[in-house]
Amino acid sequence: MSARNNILARLRAGQTNQTTASSRDELPPLATLPEAQWRSRFMELMAANHADIVETTAQSWQQTLADELNKRQVGSLLLANRAETGALKDTLAAQASAVALQVFDSSVEHWQGNPGSMRSQLFSNTDAGLSYASAVLAETGSLVLETGPQEPRTLSLVPPLSIIVARESDMVSGLTDYMAGRAGKAMPTNLLFVSGPSKTADIQQTLAYGAHGPKSLLILWINDVASSEEASS
Amino acid sequence: MSESNMTQPNFIELTEAVNREEHEFADMASRHFKVRAQMALENDTLRASFRGASDFLQAKRKSVFPDQAELEDLRDRGEAARQRSLANLPELLELLETNLTANGVQVHWAETATQANQIIHGIMAANNAKTVVKGKSMVSEEIELNHYLEARGIECLESDMGEYLVQLAKEAPSHIVMPVIHKNKQQIAQLMHTRATTPDGEPVPYSEDVDDLIGNARAILRQKFEQADVGVSGVNMAIAETGTLLLVENEGNGRMSTTVPPIHIAVTGIEKVVRSLTDVPELLTLLPRSATGQLITTYVNMISGPRKADELDGPEQVHMVLLDNGRSKMFNHPDLKPTLQCIRCGACMNHCPVYARIGGHAYGSTYPGPIGQVVTPQLDSAGGLGANGDMINACSLNGACGEACPVRIPLPTLIRKLRAESVAPVATQHDGTLHANGAGRNRRMKEALIWQGWSQMHRHPAVYRLGTRAMTLGRALMPGKLAPWTNTRSMPKPAAKTLHQLAREAGIASSATSTLTGKSTRTAEAKS
Numbered sequence: 001m002s003a004r005n006n007i008l009a010r011l012r013a014g015q016t017n018q019t020t021a022s023s024r025d026e027l028p029p030l031a032t033l034p035e036a037q038w039r040s041r042f043m044e045l046m047a048a049n050h051a052d053i054v055e056t057t058a059q060s061w062q063q064t065l066a067d068e069l070n071k072r073q074v075g076s077l078l079l080a081n082r083a084e085t086g087a088l089k090d091t092l093a094a095q096a097s098a099v100a101l102q103v104f105d106s107s108v109e110h111w112q113g114n115p116g117s118m119r120s121q122l123f124s125n126t127d128a129g130l131s132y133a134s135a136v137l138a139e140t141g142s143l144v145l146e147t148g149p150q151e152p153r154t155l156s157l158v159p160p161l162s163i164i165v166a167r168e169s170d171m172v173s174g175l176t177d178y179m180a181g182r183a184g185k186a187m188p189t190n191l192l193f194v195s196g197p198s199k200t201a202d203i204q205q206t207l208a209y210g211a212h213g214p215k216s217l218l219i220l221w222i223n224d225v226a227s228s229e230e231a232s233s
Numbered sequence: 234m235s236e237s238n239m240t241q242p243n244f245i246e247l248t249e250a251v252n253r254e255e256h257e258f259a260d261m262a263s264r265h266f267k268v269r270a271q272m273a274l275e276n277d278t279l280r281a282s283f284r285g286a287s288d289f290l291q292a293k294r295k296s297v298f299p300d301q302a303e304l305e306d307l308r309d310r311g312e313a314a315r316q317r318s319l320a321n322l323p324e325l326l327e328l329l330e331t332n333l334t335a336n337g338v339q340v341h342w343a344e345t346a347t348q349a350n351q352i353i354h355g356i357m358a359a360n361n362a363k364t365v366v367k368g369k370s371m372v373s374e375e376i377e378l379n380h381y382l383e384a385r386g387i388e389c390l391e392s393d394m395g396e397y398l399v400q401l402a403k404e405a406p407s408h409i410v411m412p413v414i415h416k417n418k419q420q421i422a423q424l425m426h427t428r429a430t431t432p433d434g435e436p437v438p439y440s441e442d443v444d445d446l447i448g449n450a451r452a453i454l455r456q457k458f459e460q461a462d463v464g465v466s467g468v469n470m471a472i473a474e475t476g477t478l479l480l481v482e483n484e485g486n487g488r489m490s491t492t493v494p495p496i497h498i499a500v501t502g503i504e505k506v507v508r509s510l511t512d513v514p515e516l517l518t519l520l521p522r523s524a525t526g527q528l529i530t531t532y533v534n535m536i537s538g539p540r541k542a543d544e545l546d547g548p549e550q551v552h553m554v555l556l557d558n559g560r561s562k563m564f565n566h567p568d569l570k571p572t573l574q575c576i577r578c579g580a581c582m583n584h585c586p587v588y589a590r591i592g593g594h595a596y597g598s599t600y601p602g603p604i605g606q607v608v609t610p611q612l613d614s615a616g617g618l619g620a621n622g623d624m625i626n627a628c629s630l631n632g633a634c635g636e637a638c639p640v641r642i643p644l645p646t647l648i649r650k651l652r653a654e655s656v657a658p659v660a661t662q663h664d665g666t667l668h669a670n671g672a673g674r675n676r677r678m679k680e681a682l683i684w685q686g687w688s689q690m691h692r693h694p695a696v697y698r699l700g701t702r703a704m705t706l707g708r709a710l711m712p713g714k715l716a717p718w719t720n721t722r723s724m725p726k727p728a729a730k731t732l733h734q735l736a737r738e739a740g741i742a743s744s745a746t747s748t749l750t751g752k753s754t755r756t757a758e759a760k761s
């Protein structure tokens with residue numbers, strides 16, 4: 001503990017020569033994007049970041065997912081263990097029968113009772129993972145994922161295609177509002193903002209997708225809010 | 234290289250080319266700063282790479298700050314947010330420790346680079362861990378972690394694409410955000426082909442296509458993520474109230490390193506802490522925009538603990554190593570303290586005309602460019618002003634870095650302050666004044682005397698007039714060369730008459746005694 005105490009003692013000594021706190025502390029909060037522009041801004045930014053967005057509804061999104069899986073010839077899909085997973089499996093088994101379904105229902109080390117198999121299964125034999133966004137940030141074009149038993153950390157990371165279900169009703173203006181709303185609430189083990197498929201520009205500033213994470217991001221966008229254009233027209 | 238070689242590269246020739254680059258790097262690294270800078274300036278390929286990168290990154294940054302007023306407002310906020318955190322640094326660190334511990338994260342404190350390395354090695358030894366996969370971490374470069382662990386038989390693999398390539402080349406990063414910007418894609422194609430092997434043990438096929446290059450590296454590194462015992466990462470912000478480590482990245486290697494291996498060790502400087510989640514938005518808005526011209530990075534990953542009992546994946550242990558290595562001394566220095574405001578965005582180097590010309594390796598330090606010039610001499614592990622005195626002189630004080638810095642660190646002022654410290658007279662070193670490491674180490678008697686003379690001359694009008702008069706009279710006697718000043722410049726000749734003489738002749742100044750006082754101006758105004 002002596003390193004700790006030495007460091008803290010030196011810092012405490014330094015606090016005596018503090019410059020007075022900046023008057024800029026009194027700055028008003030950052031301006032946020034008007035609600036009428038949220039949807040279009042989000043769509044624009046996600047498209048610019050090479051995410052595919054397919055619009056659907058709360059009633060038909062499972063069918064939309066089946067159609068997309070068929071269209072993209074996805075061989076295998078990993079699902080989280082959630083309340084709706086049973087029904088979803090039935091829909092997909094009927095509507096996208098070519099897709100092998102797997103449920104992430106035990107620990108990564110002991111999947112199917114076979115230690116070590118999950119990692120290689122996950123890394124080598126899983127084409128896609130299905131995740132659920134808990135919020136959507138308009139200003140930066142980001143999806144919020146909260147990891148836990150129903151949203152394993154690797155689900156949206158390891159498979160080459162990440163599919164994320166997002167609801168328009170979960171949209172907020174951006175970071176400022178989201179963080180203010182989050183304050184005081186318990187944090188998940190990982191709180192993630194995802195703003196596109198994985199990418200890099202490390203080689204001669206040339207953008208390439210699919211660096212280490214998913215090569216593609218597919219967003220199933222549930223239109224569950226009467227859009228502002230419709231409302232005003 | 235001929236056209237036919239481009240399509241059918243000769244493995245041996247390419248290997249030689251790659252080895253030559255490694256040798257050139259090692260050779261350059263062994264030289265003094267001035268020689269390194271000279272070598273970099275003479276390397277056209279290197280200069281083209283840095284010019285290209287600087288232009289690209291400047292344009293990208295500009296595109297996300299279209300409104301100057303908004304930018305200045307954001308910079309005010311960024312500066313305030315960092316100063317707010319620093320004002321309460323010891324309390325915030327204690328709060329962070331409490332909340333990290335409550336979240337199940339094990340907190341370690343390291344005063345020196347060696348202590349940090351020992352702590353990390355100790356965690357690995359206790360868990361019988363043999364392989365490390367690393368997300369991007371400049372602090373791990375600062376403490377030379379790879380070197381330390383490899384000497385103890387542990388394999389460390391960099392997984393950030395740029396860092397991976399730099400490691401493959403046996404070089405060091407040349408930029409804190411874009412580690413391999415000193416190489417073009419032909420060089421990288423040669424490097425991958427000759428030094429990397431596919432998971433099947435074959436040489437990676439030769440390709441200059443960036444998608445191929447990234448795809449090949451991805452395949453190699455995925456296998457490593459799957460198998461590594463430990464993931465090491467840096468931290469962009471640590472949030473005290475929630476006990477959270479925040480990391481930004483585009484590639485997903487940061488998420489991989491902190492998620493897949495059973496143990497995650499984060500290492501960061503003690504200055505990175507902020508109080509609460511509401512301190513995050515302003516800095517998170519500024520960091521990616523200033524760094525790469527992105528509104529946000531692909532991933533923002535906020536880690537608040539290891540795997541919980543009911544969770545199915547994630548590391549079983551998370552460790553946080555908090556490093557001092559000179560930071561608490563910076564905190565104590567009345568003028569140099571703003572060094573700690575840095576969020577490591579790299580904008581200062583992207584805007585620095587010296588960096589654009591000599592590149593990152595010439596600095597010979599973990600952190601190059603303006604922030605490198607400021608922070609390096611202050612790090613305990615880097616040898617202070619004695620070892621880094623030349624670096625701080627590689628600056629024209631043009632101010633571009635200070636204008637680009639998102640948290641308004643007055644970099645040119647700090648560079649000037651360090652220059653002054655490096656030649657500080659011995660007398661002030663024992664009067665309680667706080668100094669950076671190695672203050673006074675570059676004081677030269679001759680130089681000090683010359684400046685004392687200069688100062689005397691400018692404080693005494695009679696001496697000043699005498700001096701300038703002597704210069705004009707003796708102008709024919711001036712030497713033609715004044716090395717090294719005249720190596721790249723021609724020697725100026727003093728004019729035949731002093732400015733005062735010319736002014737008097739033009740009737741601007743009425744009398745010699747009024748010069749250098751406010752009186753002459755007033756007289757001139759009265760006359761006109």
Ligand code: SF4
Nearest residue numbers: 575576578579581638
């Ligand atoms: S000194 Fe400022 S511009 Fe340079 S890296 Fe740090 S925060 Fe960015």
